[in-house]
Amino acid sequence: MMTYYTVVFFVIMYMSGLWLFCSKRKHLLMALLSLEYMVLWIFVMFMMYFMFFDHGLYFLIVYLVFSVCEGALGLGILVKMVRCYGNDYFQSFVILRC
Template sequence: MVMNVNVILFMCFFFSGIWLFCSKRKHLLLVLLSLEYMVLWIFGMLVCYFSSIDYGLYFTMIYLVFSVCEGALGLGILVKMVRCYGNDYFQSFIILRC
């Protein structure tokens, strides 16, 4: 019964991250923050699920490596966009610039 409550709680927080991702889609920084929020809750769900398996923590370490790479790539894109366009609005894209 406790496991089901944890899964429902994790799914509720994950879907709130999806809602934030969809509602704040005009700013790249807010989109990246909502993606990291969802990654964090997926990590929590994986830790709870794989805690009973011997090699589960090894898999969560691999997941963390990929999530850090995703975050670094997103921040690199954000820095490039701010340097080229001056802000992080998606409406200010000009294809011929930079």
């Protein structure tokens, strides 16, 4: 059973991931890690919601597929950026290079 404190805990954990995403915007790797952290907490909130109201859990599988695809695309962009520019700083982005 979801109590008020459980919901507050989930919201605080999600907001800490959002704060981390906003504060570490200079590094692509830290931005991707904080996005994955937020995706994980959204997954936990969905799972608790669906288990509490006794809905089907098939939506969670679809959500996990999309979150894995998002993570793979982010890693692909990170690898391409490191190979072309040598680091993951957004400040070293030059359009004419690579």
